Amino acid sequence: MxxxxxxxxxxxxxxxxxxxxxxxxxxxxxxxxxxxxxxxxxxPPYTPGTxxxxxxxxxxxxxxxxxxxxxxxxxxxxxxxxxxxxRRGLARDAAQRPAMDAVNGMSWREFELLVGEAFRQQGYRVAETGGGGPDGGVDLLLAKPGANGSEKYLVQCKHWRAWKVGVGVVRELYGVMAATGAAGGYVVTAGRFTDEAVRFAEGRNVVLVEGAELVRMIRGARSGGSG
The missing domain is CATH 1.10.287 (Helix Hairpins)
Structure with missing residues (x-):
């Protein structure tokens, strides 16, 4: 549309x-x-000819x-x-509820906000691209200070629970990474990835994050902050 x-x-x-x-x-x-x-x-005062x-x-x-x-x-x-x-409310609920219950009832927009908050808690600066939607391209831009200055990472969110995320999505993100010079990328889904997608991501600096792992990231960051 x-x-x-x-x-x-x-x-x-x-x-x-x-x-x-x-x-x-x-x-x-x-x-x-x-x-x-x-x-x-x-x-200015009016003068003839001006x-x-x-x-x-x-x-x-x-x-x-x-x-x-x-x-x-x-x-x-x-x-x-x-x-x-x-975002903070979603992260709090995700940390307190059973792993998959925390993401199964979310809309795609809430899922994207939760993903952004998870990376904020990991120390990244997060910018929303505004090109989202259920099947948008790159949804979040991450920046984190590194040895060679601020490194850029791309995040694609897939709020798919009924079927697995295939290799085409991972290839698409990898192509954008190469075109923009990003240091790495993440594909985050509420569901799971196909075996082919997992094999393609290996060795290409693309991290695949499933719903349960996303919740573990948030819980780990919150417990670390509390400590």
Missing amino acids: ARRRSSLAEDVMDRVARLPWWLGVLLAIVSHLLLRPLAQRPL SIAMPAMVQGLAAAGQIALPLLCLAGAGVSAWRRRQ
Whole structure:
């Protein structure tokens, strides 16, 4: 299905929502402080042969932007804070419930949030690509400081429980890794992988994570943090 084209306001709010909530609040303050002087700047006096259309247009955009842009940033910060709370709630439930019960009742979106939180607890910086959906491509971008700077990893989430994830999915991710220069990749599923997929991943720096192992990752990180 083709994705609905978003407006500029929706795009701004969505991008801010992918940032930490406090950064969205900071952007709201900074954008207001930058645009307010432009909105209040007096127009140059009119002289014959000159046009004030451009300065007037800039002032009008700044006047509207000093209100609209901070509101969009604050809305995005609110969404970010809500997602953060949702991620932590999902991780808490996953750590407390039986392994497969924790993921079997989730939607694909909740599963993706849980996977992102699991990698955050492993020390990664996680960015959502926004290209998700039940059968999207790369869903998460991971970054972790390494010996040669920040290394990038790709994550593909497959919320499939009724059948096994085949080798085609792993090949697809490996191709994107090669094209983008990623240091490694993960395919995470609520179900299982075929034997062919497991054989293909061996020696290619692609890690296959099944649902029960995902829950063990979260439990291990939480117990380590508590300790």
